[in-house]
Every structure is written in structure tokens, then in C-alpha cells.
Amino acid sequence: MKTTYIRLSLASALLLGIYSCKKGEATADYNAGAEADSATIIVSDSISSAATMSVKDKQFIKTANVNMEVKDVYEATISIEKSVQELGGFVTHSDLKSNVISEDTYNTSDKEAMLIKKYQSENTMQVRVPTAKLGELLTLINDKKLFLNSRSINAEDVTSGIKYAELEGKRIKKTEENIDKLKINKDKVSMSNENMAEANQQQLANMDVTDNLKYSTVDIYIKEPKVRVATIAITNTKSIDDEYKFDFVYGAKSAFVKGFYLIQKIAVGLITIWPIILIGAVIFYVVRKRKPAKKQQPTNEI
The missing domain is CATH 1.20.5 (Single alpha-helices involved in coiled-coils or other helix-helix interfaces)
Structure with a gap:
């Protein structure tokens, strides 16, 4: 039953004791974010309404996934990371690499040679940005594209999960009060430990949902559409091998x-x-x- 409770509770931002006294504050913060989202809609109509959606008495966990081609992966990466930081977010993952397609060496003299590398650069990123700024970030990312392969935006309604988490918190607290009324014995200690463990799991789930409501996760994959060429001056090793062979x-x-x-x-x-x-x-x-x-x-x- 404990696992079922934890899975069903897409927990809210608040614990039982804090939930009731700060519920109004959390709603005010969310509404403020909604107003910022509405402003973003006016600024740019190229972003899906899912990124800036606001519905009365509803709370959403928003995520996005962008796959696109850019002119310069390194330059685009630096720009996106800077934009995320300016919007109050942070980068959780960035894996920039160059995939070498071919590599050839051409001797230009007895002592010098040129290494020619053909490669394509790509980067897989994951960033987190305040939910109120999600639409603005997607607009900034969109400005860097040469070609958009795909973009998905998801807004998951967790309102019912939050309500259920509140009820679960009340149940756990009531169970704790009932256990306190029992006489001290081995069964009471065991029941108390189990109830405390369930309360901790509930608190952890609440913290996760709070974080996901506050910050949206955006997965970004960028690559260059064409093969790039790098020429590197190196030493003619063949002549040296022949000299000292x-x-x-x-x-x-x-x-x-x-x-x-x-x-x-x-x-x-x-x-x-x-x-x-x-x-x-x-x-x-x-x-x-x-x-x-x-x-x-x-x-x-x-």
C-alpha cells in the first residue's frame, strides 16, 4: 500500500503542516508566473501555448524537448548556456563532441605535413529554467536554429496529485496520533518506524514536485548540418622514420x-x-x- 500511495501522490510543493498556511502564497507565486507567461505570448507567437499555458485552479509541470540544426554548435551552446543563466536557470548536462568522419595526412615537405580532419559537431544538453521563463527560453533557442527537426512541449496537470498528497499528509499525521495513544511495546515501535518512513517518502515526493513546478526541464539536441574540415600543421613523421630507420x-x-x-x-x-x-x-x-x-x-x- 505504501508504494501505491507514493506513486499516486505526484506530490505538491508543501508538507501537511506548511501546506495550509502557505497555500495562498504558493498560489500567488504561481499566478505571478502565469502573468509572465502571458506576457511572453504577446512577445512571440512562434512558441506553443503549452509553454505559457495558465489555467485557473490548475497547476502544471512543464517540460520541453528540442532537436535542431545550427550553424555553429559551440557558439550556440555558449549562447544557450548564457541565456539560461540570465533567466535564472542552470545547466544540468552538456555533452559537446565532434564526431570524426575521416582523417588523412598529406606531406607538404620533408619536415612538414598537414592533417585533414572531416567532422561534425553535436551537443546534447539538459537545462532547467524557471517555469515562468520557459516560453522566453524557447524563443531564444529558436533564434539559433537553421532547421528545426522536432520540438515537443508537455504540460502535465498535477492538480489532483497535489490534492491527494494533502490528504495523504493528513492520513499520515492521524496515524501518528493514533500510534502515540498505544502502549509502548515492540508493535508500537515498529508501527511508528513504518509511519515515519512513509512520511519521509511523502515529504521527498512533495519536494520533487515543488521543484518540478518551479523549474521546467528542457532537453536540447543541436548539431551542424554539414561536415566541417579542420587543417592541422604537423611534422612529417615519414621522413623522420626514413632518416632514422x-x-x-x-x-x-x-x-x-x-x-x-x-x-x-x-x-x-x-x-x-x-x-x-x-x-x-x-x-x-x-x-x-x-x-x-x-x-x-x-x-x-x-
């Missing part, structure tokens, strides 16, 4: 030294197996000594 004098000297070391290793190896050599010599001597001498065949005189 082989040195006869050094090679001969190195071979002589290696041969000398080989002789040393062989000598050390023979010294190491001297017992085997000694035993072999003794066996050879004994066998040779025991071997009967060949009898001389008599020669017939004619």
Missing part, C-alpha cells in the same frame, strides 16, 4: 655487443651444468676403459 654503424656495434653477451650467457650456462658435464665425463671414461681392446688378427705369410 637504420644506422649501419650502430647496428653493427649493437650486434657485436649482443654476440659478446651471448657468449657470456653460454659460458655461464655451461658453468651452471658442470655437475652434469662431470658425471658424463666419468661415465664416458669408465665405459671407454672397460671396452676390450680389439684383438690383432694374425697375418698369413706367403
Whole structure:
């Protein structure tokens, strides 16, 4: 049941105790944001009304997703990040990278060469901006596009979830009061711990929804439509390799030294197996000594 309560409660900005006393203040803040949204509608009609929508007695969690092509990814990234900061938001993720399509080296002289890279730049960003400024941010982003691949804006109505979160807070508080009336025993401690854990989960859910109501999340993907070329001056490594590829004098000297070391290793190896050599010599001597001498065949005189 606890999981069901937590899932159903798309929690509100306020806890039970704070909710009742600050409900009017939260509504006033939201209405102020709605007025700013309305102003944005007048400024630009190119942004979906979902970004600036305001309905009486309704609260929305707004998100957006933009996929577009720009002239210069790096320049657009810096501009968007600056705009987000000026609007009171912040960047939560930015992954700018250049995908290399090909890479070739061309020698221009004995010592110099040119590295030619063909690449496309892209950036995946996630930013959070005050909900009242969402329409303004989308307008600023739209000004950077060469071609808009896709844009989606979502306004999720969480009014009923907020009301349910308030009721859940009251239920949890009532349960706490009932538990306090019980006699102290193991069951009471267990029930109290479970109720406190549920209250903490409810509070965490409330904090998340409060944050999502205050700040809208915008996912942005930008890329350059054409392949770009970078030319980088480098050293001609092939000529250097050819120059130092082989040195006869050094090679001969190195071979002589290696041969000398080989002789040393062989000598050390023979010294190491001297017992085997000694035993072999003794066996050879004994066998040779025991071997009967060949009898001389008599020669017939004619």
C-alpha cells in the first residue's frame, strides 16, 4: 500500500503542516508566473501555448524537448548556456563532441605535413529554467536554429496529485496520533518506524514536485548540418622514420655487443651444468676403459 500511495501522490510543493498556511502564497507565486507567461505570448507567437499555458485552479509541470540544426554548435551552446543563466536557470548536462568522419595526412615537405580532419559537431544538453521563463527560453533557442527537426512541449496537470498528497499528509499525521495513544511495546515501535518512513517518502515526493513546478526541464539536441574540415600543421613523421630507420654503424656495434653477451650467457650456462658435464665425463671414461681392446688378427705369410 505504501508504494501505491507514493506513486499516486505526484506530490505538491508543501508538507501537511506548511501546506495550509502557505497555500495562498504558493498560489500567488504561481499566478505571478502565469502573468509572465502571458506576457511572453504577446512577445512571440512562434512558441506553443503549452509553454505559457495558465489555467485557473490548475497547476502544471512543464517540460520541453528540442532537436535542431545550427550553424555553429559551440557558439550556440555558449549562447544557450548564457541565456539560461540570465533567466535564472542552470545547466544540468552538456555533452559537446565532434564526431570524426575521416582523417588523412598529406606531406607538404620533408619536415612538414598537414592533417585533414572531416567532422561534425553535436551537443546534447539538459537545462532547467524557471517555469515562468520557459516560453522566453524557447524563443531564444529558436533564434539559433537553421532547421528545426522536432520540438515537443508537455504540460502535465498535477492538480489532483497535489490534492491527494494533502490528504495523504493528513492520513499520515492521524496515524501518528493514533500510534502515540498505544502502549509502548515492540508493535508500537515498529508501527511508528513504518509511519515515519512513509512520511519521509511523502515529504521527498512533495519536494520533487515543488521543484518540478518551479523549474521546467528542457532537453536540447543541436548539431551542424554539414561536415566541417579542420587543417592541422604537423611534422612529417615519414621522413623522420626514413632518416632514422637504420644506422649501419650502430647496428653493427649493437650486434657485436649482443654476440659478446651471448657468449657470456653460454659460458655461464655451461658453468651452471658442470655437475652434469662431470658425471658424463666419468661415465664416458669408465665405459671407454672397460671396452676390450680389439684383438690383432694374425697375418698369413706367403
